Amino acid sequence: MSNIILSVSNISKQYRLGLVGTGTLSHDLNRWWYAIRGKEDPFLKVGGVNDRSQKATSDYVWALKNIDFKVEQGEVLGIIGKNGAGKSTLLKILSRVTSPSTGEIKTKGKIASLLEVGTGFHPELTGLENIYLNGAILGMTKAEIKSKEDEIIEFSGCKMYIDTPVKRYSSGMRVRLAFAVAAFLEPDILVIDEVLAVGDAEFQKKAIGKMQDISKGDGRTVLFVSHNMVAVQNLCSRCIVLENGEIIKDGDTQEAINTYLSIGAITSNFKRVVDHEVKNVYIHDIQLLNDKNEMFNIIKSGDDFNLVIGVKSKKQVDNIIVELGVDGSNGERLVYLSNQLIERVIGLLPGENKIKLQIKKFPFLPGDYALAINLKETNGAKLDNVKNEFRFRVEGGDFFNTGKLNVKSRGKYLLEHDIFKI
Amino acid sequence: MNNSEDNWLYTISSKKKLIDFNFKEIWRYRDLLILFVKRDIVTLYKQTILGPLWYLIQPLFTALTFTIIFNKVANIETGEIPPFLFNLAGVSIWNYFNSCLTATSDTFKSNAAIFGKVYFPRIIVPLSIIISNLVKFGIQIIIFIVFYVIYYLQGADVHLDLSIVLFPILILLMGLFGLGLGMIISSLVTKYRDLKFLVSFGVQLLMYLSAVMYPLALVREKMPKMAWLVEYNPLAYIVETARFMLLGQGTITVFGIIYTISIIFMTLFFGIIIFNRTEKTFIDTV
Numbered sequence: 003m004s005n006i007i008l009s010v011s012n013i014s015k016q017y018r019l020g021l022v023g024t025g026t027l028s029h030d031l032n033r034w035w036y037a038i039r040g041k042e043d044p045f046l047k048v049g050g051v052n053d054r055s056q057k058a059t060s061d062y063v064w065a066l067k068n069i070d071f072k073v074e075q076g077e078v079l080g081i082i083g084k085n086g087a088g089k090s091t092l093l094k095i096l097s098r099v100t101s102p103s104t105g106e107i108k109t110k111g112k113i114a115s116l117l118e119v120g121t122g123f124h125p126e127l128t129g130l131e132n133i134y135l136n137g138a139i140l141g142m143t144k145a146e147i148k149s150k151e152d153e154i155i156e157f158s159g160c161k162m163y164i165d166t167p168v169k170r171y172s173s174g175m176r177v178r179l180a181f182a183v184a185a186f187l188e189p190d191i192l193v194i195d196e197v198l199a200v201g202d203a204e205f206q207k208k209a210i211g212k213m214q215d216i217s218k219g220d221g222r223t224v225l226f227v228s229h230n231m232v233a234v235q236n237l238c239s240r241c242i243v244l245e246n247g248e249i250i251k252d253g254d255t256q257e258a259i260n261t262y263l264s265i266g267a268i269t270s271n272f273k274r275v276v277d278h279e280v281k282n283v284y285i286h287d288i289q290l291l292n293d294k295n296e297m298f299n300i301i302k303s304g305d306d307f308n309l310v311i312g313v314k315s316k317k318q319v320d321n322i323i324v325e326l327g328v329d330g331s332n333g334e335r336l337v338y339l340s341n342q343l344i345e346r347v348i349g350l351l352p353g354e355n356k357i358k359l360q361i362k363k364f365p366f367l368p369g370d371y372a373l374a375i376n377l378k379e380t381n382g383a384k385l386d387n388v389k390n391e392f393r394f395r396v397e398g399g400d401f402f403n404t405g406k407l408n409v410k411s412r413g414k415y416l417l418e419h420d421i422f423k424i
Numbered sequence: 425m426n427n428s429e430d431n432w433l434y435t436i437s438s439k440k441k442l443i444d445f446n447f448k449e450i451w452r453y454r455d456l457l458i459l460f461v462k463r464d465i466v467t468l469y470k471q472t473i474l475g476p477l478w479y480l481i482q483p484l485f486t487a488l489t490f491t492i493i494f495n496k497v498a499n500i501e502t503g504e505i506p507p508f509l510f511n512l513a514g515v516s517i518w519n520y521f522n523s524c525l526t527a528t529s530d531t532f533k534s535n536a537a538i539f540g541k542v543y544f545p546r547i548i549v550p551l552s553i554i555i556s557n558l559v560k561f562g563i564q565i566i567i568f569i570v571f572y573v574i575y576y577l578q579g580a581d582v583h584l585d586l587s588i589v590l591f592p593i594l595i596l597l598m599g600l601f602g603l604g605l606g607m608i609i610s611s612l613v614t615k616y617r618d619l620k621f622l623v624s625f626g627v628q629l630l631m632y633l634s635a636v637m638y639p640l641a642l643v644r645e646k647m648p649k650m651a652w653l654v655e656y657n658p659l660a661y662i663v664e665t666a667r668f669m670l671l672g673q674g675t676i677t678v679f680g681i682i683y684t685i686s687i688i689f690m691t692l693f694f695g696i697i698i699f700n701r702t703e704k705t706f707i708d709t710v
Contacts, residue, residue, distance in 0.1 A: 017708060018708075027616075030615075094540075094707070095436065096436070097542065097543050098436055098543035099539065099540055099541065099542070099543055099707055100704065100705050100707045100708055101436065101437070101438055101704040101705055102436070102437065102438050103438055104438055105437065105438065106435055106436070106437040107435065107436040107437070108432040108434075108435050108436075109432060109433055109434060109435075109436075110431060110432055110433050111433060112433070113543075114542075115541070115542055115543070122538045122541075122542070124463055124467060126466075126467040126470045126471075127463065127466070127467065131463075131466075134459055135459050135460075135463060138453070138455050138456035138459045139456060139538065139542055139544060140542060141453070141544065142455075143452075143455050144455040144458075144459075
């Protein structure tokens, strides 16, 4: 039986770009003029897509556009997305900090938010006084706080400092105290935004445990926003992915995380923007090719991997160093390749040059990777580099020629090997 | 199963009701109101040597200065009443209004950090300001009583009027006026910061129009043409009424009382409407 506790329908939020200045007054007057005639706000019709990296096309932007979802009682819903995708705006609307431009949210339970811990702490008051103040801000009554006082102090682990003004606390202690107060809130729906970013490992573990108790033990609903995919995976039963203010995925946590990780992944064919042509030597395109010299999008583990780098040069260079690196999704360098390592001399002629990289049996497990390329002269002078711009995706493949299409491994690499009895 | 579909606790939407004053919700947050008041009072003079004595020093020195400048130098007549006592009464009452207004008019801006994170009825904050200032005023009125007794024993011609029983209501009206005006300004200041400057010097000017350091009768006598400026100022009327209650001297009329009360409630009503409209989205503009 479905038991919908929160229903979000068609929520949009419009923000004004730029400064508040004299222009605002005329827009306000215009809005007011429409309002008294009972007409719709004229500025709600304009507004560009929320893509932070693009130039604005309008004075207004949709931070959220037509957001629709329902949450069931006891569900832990993860909300993930890149910076500026609209996650916090959504939470702000849910926690009634600001109201939506259009749409409606209906709820059957009290919503309490834990947007940023330590909100409302007064530095001059003692830890205990702040527990009461913060609890009340979050919607608890004095009696409720009183009954949980000991538990809160215990959970925070700040017993020694409880009668000391909060201004003397370390930042970690402040977070502990604040989270402790919020953890003992008893709302029907708890909204949590990036609270685990601070605090030491022990406390993070404690906090995640507490949140699991809240959702599983007490059957309360939790909306959880985080960039920490491990925490999301551990906590959430369902996830929505936001991009540019719209929901692009709503479903199973693992699938949603994969969708999230693939945002911005470009594959197979990469062309450089023109302004690099001022350089003497520059990389203008990169192509992924299979063994038949065909372009392809997705590499499978175990495939042959061919990469053709198109380099334009304005002069002749007899000997250059080509360095390549493959980075994992967290930016960690996985391998380093170079023509120096294999003592291969590469020279450039004026005009178009193509450099090919061949890897037999691609050894990486499924995931998203970035390729870094660096060209330099033998004396160390930099020629051109590509970093974090070329991304590609690896899917499971038949690495060991066993017929299994998706080799699973616990490590990071696949390595051809043999194990037998002698 | 479907019958629960209509059973929503509340709805968040973009539509705004003209008056959305949820008493039940405010009552639910009463503990927060008390804690805010406590916080304001306890923390104001933390890490000062004189502590709450500052509450007393401010009005005493202001009254003293006024007495020297306006009564001794400028020769303003205060009738039978000792000028210092006259000024102390005016200053204490004016200060209550002044601190209510300046603090509430900054509600949204100074609480933006907390308002941006959690929801609670926003009106709790201005209400707490009115109450904590009331406590401050209470302390100041004690010092007034002390001087009152001293002057009385020295034979000054002061007497409490019977209407003194209505004094708390008068103070409440003063607080509500500060609240109403403060809410209007705080709502507008979120978008247009210009008002911030207007408030800081406007309040100062307003004091001169509010019969704080002179009796209302004096303006009528000396500047009959400009007297309306003061006469139609509800604040002047409250200050004058307070002096009538405390010191037994002042000119009040029934019309003045009705006029003042209606202005105050209109301001308050308008303040609540505009505050309600602002609280929903101010965080986007502040």
